[in-house]
Amino acid sequence: MLQSNSMNIIPVIICGGAGTRLWPVSREAFPKPLLKLADGQSLLQKTFLRALNVSKSDEVVIVTNRDTYFLTKDECVEVESNVSRLGFVLEPMARNTAAAIGVAAEVVREQHGPDAIMLVMPADHLIEDEDAFGAAVQHAARSAQEGRLVTFGIRPTAPETGFGYIEYDQAPIEGAEAVHKVMRFVEKPELNVARELVADGRHLWNAGMFCFTAETLLAELEQYAPGVAGPAADAVRTSKRSTSDDGYAVELDAAQFRNAEDISIDYAVMERSDNVNVVPCQMGWSDIGSWQSISDLTPADNRGNRIHGEAELHDVDGCFVRSDERVIGMVGVRDLLVVDTADALLIAARDRAQDVKQIVAKLKKANHDAYRLHRTVHRPWGTYTVLEEGVRFKMKRIVVKPGASLSLQMHHHRSEHWIVVSGCADIVNGDKLISLQPNESTYIPAGHKHRLINPGVMDLVLIEVQCGEYLGEDDIVRFEDVYGRAPAA
Amino acid sequence: MLQSNSMNIIPVIICGGAGTRLWPVSREAFPKPLLKLADGQSLLQKTFLRALNVSKSDEVVIVTNRDTYFLTKDECVEVESNVSRLGFVLEPMARNTAAAIGVAAEVVREQHGPDAIMLVMPADHLIEDEDAFGAAVQHAARSAQEGRLVTFGIRPTAPETGFGYIEYDQAPIEGAEAVHKVMRFVEKPELNVARELVADGRHLWNAGMFCFTAETLLAELEQYAPGVAGPAADAVRTSKRSTSDDGYAVELDAAQFRNAEDISIDYAVMERSDNVNVVPCQMGWSDIGSWQSISDLTPADNRGNRIHGEAELHDVDGCFVRSDERVIGMVGVRDLLVVDTADALLIAARDRAQDVKQIVAKLKKANHDAYRLHRTVHRPWGTYTVLEEGVRFKMKRIVVKPGASLSLQMHHHRSEHWIVVSGCADIVNGDKLISLQPNESTYIPAGHKHRLINPGVMDLVLIEVQCGEYLGEDDIVRFEDVYGRAPAA
Incomplete structure (x- = not known):
């Protein structure tokens, strides 16, 4: 265990997730990681604190759009002002996860050498069991140290059709009790297929978290996705740098980064490489994909209602309400998701939470400010x-x-x-x-x-x-x- | 007909109706008569224009709370600035319809003599067929001239449980083809009773509109409700008067008016007197009792939705939406009434429109501003x-x-x-x-x-x-x- 404790793990937080299913709170200029949960902490803040827990050096690298740089930094400093090194990699435009992870790997290799272990975490997920997470990270990091690509697979609890699945070899790889060979990736399945995948016990949810050394990732990226690797390297090489007491910022060169292929890390590398392994986990993971999943985080009252804000209910059951400013009166309704903001309101059937993105698509098409900006x-x-x-x-x-x-x-x-x-x-x-x-x-x-x-x-x-x-x-x-x-x- | 055209009919508009079922638009300080319909006119304005149509002298008397005096006057002047005499009787507090009609009768008798015919109209009802209304008023006025109390009965179109019913003699009274003797008043019935009342053809809805001379009403009030008649007369006698180019105002004396019995004109006089007659009418009458009845006034689109304001709908059916300022996104819901205002929002099941008053009761109990004031x-x-x-x-x-x-x-x-x-x-x-x-x-x-x-x-x-x-x-x-x-x- 001494060896594992001395491993140099650099957490890399990927700030993305348009969160269109979390409209009207999530918007283009106020993305999903900034969404605050009932305890007042945003998903980003929770991810940041989780990252600090596994980083021995108090260093965290955050990849985000340059428009949300200050907002993101403020969020981090608000929950932990005593960070020694907070590194920002600033994207001039979105180019999907392969490019985001690629530029982060270039920066980590430059700062810490090729053997530095990256722990890649999306900024918009929730993990309730921090201990289980920490243990999984240790297992993953040891395998990463040996040159493997490691992903984290969540043991499924329901036949979700919104996630990809990972089929894995039931026997662990040699010398690593908790790490298994990935057999194949399964794209988001139909419901009947999802039911089979959950039932057979050989499949895990793909949580979009990864562990590898900077060198391993960059070599795989070079081999399987040169259209990402080249522009990522160029964008970091010609970036603008700034440093401050609490860290540094790497502002990627737009002319170079623009050329990076728009592809996910799963498609670009994980599904193509035969060097991919998985740590099966049970750690209270949620991708906070919809208002339904946020509703699930709040205990219900005896009629199944979950209320944040001021509401008067008369014969109402199974509703989730979130209102910042206004009083909401509800009469004789059930199983609704109601989310109220200063300039826009959502009313959705509980079982249609996934379709909120349709509203955002319509607002975007109509060029309505409410898809993009808050008041x-x-x-x-x-x-x-x-x-x-x-x-x-x-x-x-x-x-x-x-x-x-x-x-x-x-x-x-x-x-x-x-x-x-x-x-x-x-x-x-x-x-x-x-x-x-x-x-x-x-x-x-x-x-x-x-x-x-x-x-x-x-x-x-x-x-x-x-x-x-x-x-x-x-x-x-x-x-x-x-x-x-x-x-x- | 020459005789009828020369009758001196003074329309008396009674501004009341808390309109708690029309929350959050109706509030204590913004009562139901001020509610604007889709064409931009308020119920009060429509009633006022209807009153001018039947008044030969362009005089209209309006009984209202003194707190809403200027608001009420502005509403009237906005739709018809060329009124020669607009009389206001201002109540210092609410004392139900018997007292309101009693003070109006005192003022009308004083201004126009005992034989002046009063046409009493609630300010918060809608009548679509103005010609039918005008004809009914002529019939009623002729009987009123002969010293009768006349009420207006609406031929029922559904077994409504929210109205009182009037049973009437099928044969008209002597010499008046359209006026019938009232046999009895029936209080708001249970549904099965309402079904029988509608089926037997001998019952009408009680629309709360009346016609009588000032003298007839005051005599009946003196006989059957002296606890109303005395204080009403005193409150007018000791009132403060003001006149202007376009009319006058009678500010009732609070110390006197306070003593008036709090009772409806139906209980106080109509159910006790044997001098009560009714004109059966079909004139597109609605009491605009709930958001459901307002919804009914708007044509639906091909999915049964009625939208006033900015809304994006995805798989939504049978919903009524009224929003002044904000965009509303709705997903996978049906048969909802949604009414949005600057500081409060209502979401109700369409078939529960009557229960909106429960929300108001709860807000009032909690002493919440949103039951009383608008922003x-x-x-x-x-x-x-x-x-x-x-x-x-x-x-x-x-x-x-x-x-x-x-x-x-x-x-x-x-x-x-x-x-x-x-x-x-x-x-x-x-x-x-x-x-x-x-x-x-x-x-x-x-x-x-x-x-x-x-x-x-x-x-x-x-x-x-x-x-x-x-x-x-x-x-x-x-x-x-x-x-x-x-x-x-």
């Missing part, structure tokens, strides 16, 4: 929430994090009235620098350069009333930006 | 909408009608930032009088006397950000108020 939009410096839009005016609540600063900017078409309601603000307004306390205000005329800074140690909350003929977010000229969003001179 | 609150001068409340701040959108003015007022605990976004404002701020145009702002410190006036001819829209330790609506000292809301000196 509250996250920015590197904090958030803004559109409270009201009318003819020639728009109102926002702006929250600026302590020490954060918006860009020095100017709008051609709109003036802005700013009123501080909490915290304190330093404001550049044309040629002047002013400081505002709660209940103080200033006016930024159109055409004036301005900047908003929170010099304090608590959140700055500010109400902004915009007036003008054109109030689009694209009427902004950035002069300086600490987050690199100003155009190059 | 937008109506005032004599316009409306305000609370857009956001936070720690030590509150934001409102304030809309002031052309020429209207808020009271001269002062707050102890809050300061206010005002930003004009549309229209123009004259503002008293301490000792100063200032004028603001769109995109201009002012600041009202706590303790400063201030007043907001719209001197223009279009709505003034203003954003108010309140800051302070206490932001309750009761922190207001009124010095002068054109609507009589300032305390007497």
Whole structure:
């Protein structure tokens, strides 16, 4: 066991999952890993803490889209601020899991050498039995050390048609009690096939988690998916790097990464290689694939209802309700999933949870904002929430994090009235620098350069009333930006 | 017919109906008559236009709670500004229909003499066939002229258990082809009884509409319900009067009106008197008793859905949806009533529409604002909408009608930032009088006397950000108020 404890395991979290079945909470600009469960922790935060548990070096690598970089980092720091090395690999666009894992492997090999063991974890899954998970990881890591590709297979508890299955050799491989040879991968089956797979005891759910050394993965990728391996290597080689006290960021080169083949790691490598093994697990795993699975996480009351938020029920059974702001009255209904947000509402039959993605597809086709954005939009410096839009005016609540600063900017078409309601603000307004306390205000005329800074140690909350003929977010000229969003001179 | 055309019929609209089955649109401070149908007209407006059609003198008397006076008047003027005499009888508290009709009769007798014919109409019913209604009114008025109490009976189309029934003599009374003697009133029946009543052809629905002279009603009220008649007469005698170009208002004396017995006109007079007659009618009458009956007013699409607002449906049948602001996604559900408002949402099974009142009862018991108020609150001068409340701040959108003015007022605990976004404002701020145009702002410190006036001819829209330790609506000292809301000196 001493050997296993000294293994250098680098957790790699793949932040993906559009989560279209979790609309309206999950959206394109607020993906599934950010979804908060009833205990207040997001799936990403839970995955991050799980990753820290298995990493001896307190290092975690996170692959995510660059648009959600700050949001993702904030989430991690919120649950554990004492991380020594937090590595970000930032994708300029989505290119599926083979490319995401490929660039992570390049970065891990560069930072820790070819024999570093990667533990690849999706950011949007839940694992309840951390001990069982830890034990499985140790078994997988020992095999990975010997040059194997190892995947994790969940012992099925129901004939799920939403997962792929793994058929495995019943006898463990030589010298490794818990690791088995993979015989074949089975794509998402029809229900009758799924029933057979569950019954025969020789099949596991494919959980999308993997363990291998950086070198092993890159060699297999080179052999079976050169269309991924080449662009991944190039994108890392020509990436922009930044480092800070708590880690580093690798911003992949868009021109190179764009060329990577859009293919999953399963298709690209796992189904083609004969070096694939599996650790069968029972660890309370869930992919949180739908509102039904989120509902399952909450104990029901004596009528089978699960309520988060304010609801009055009259003769209601078997319903799941999640409402942040509004009171919901329900009468004489059963087996519904109801999810309420500031600008969109879902009402679905419990047994149709998988079809919520159809709504998102329709909204996307109609180019409706509600498939993409929430009313509250996250920015590197904090958030803004559109409270009201009318003819020639728009109102926002702006929250600026302590020490954060918006860009020095100017709008051609709109003036802005700013009123501080909490915290304190330093404001550049044309040629002047002013400081505002709660209940103080200033006016930024159109055409004036301005900047908003929170010099304090608590959140700055500010109400902004915009007036003008054109109030689009694209009427902004950035002069300086600490987050690199100003155009190059 | 010449005689009938010259009859002096005074329509009396009784504005009541809590409309608890039409929550969340109907609320205590926004009662059922104000509910707007798909064509944009409220039930009150439709009743008002119907009343004008039968009134030869363009006079209409409206009995309503004094809290909804301006709201009710605005509704009427919005659909017909050219009314010569609009009379309001303002109740300080609700005392049921006998008292409401009693005070109206006192006012009508005073204004038009004892023989004036009153046509009493609830403000929250719908009548589709105006011609049939007009004909029935002529028949009723002729009998009323002869000193009879006349009610209107709707030929039943279904065994409704939500209405009372009227049994009538099949032979018309002497000399009046369409008027019949009432044999008895039947209270809301059980379903099996209702089936018998509908089948036997001798029963009509009690529509709560009446016709009689002021003198006849007052005499019957004096005889059968002196506990109503006395206080009603006293409350009118000691009322406060006001007149304007377009009519008058009678503000009943609260100390007197409070003593009136709380009883319906049916119990108080109709079921006791032997002078009661009925005009059987078929005129597309509906009491708009529930969301089901509102749903019935809209044509369904080919899957039986009726949608008002923005909704994406996937495999949905037989649903009624009403949403003002938000997009609603629905999956795999059927036969639901969904009504969405800014701060509350209803989801009910279509066949349980009657039980929506149970939700209201629960909210009322919990003292929840959503049973009483909307997010937008109506005032004599316009409306305000609370857009956001936070720690030590509150934001409102304030809309002031052309020429209207808020009271001269002062707050102890809050300061206010005002930003004009549309229209123009004259503002008293301490000792100063200032004028603001769109995109201009002012600041009202706590303790400063201030007043907001719209001197223009279009709505003034203003954003108010309140800051302070206490932001309750009761922190207001009124010095002068054109609507009589300032305390007497």
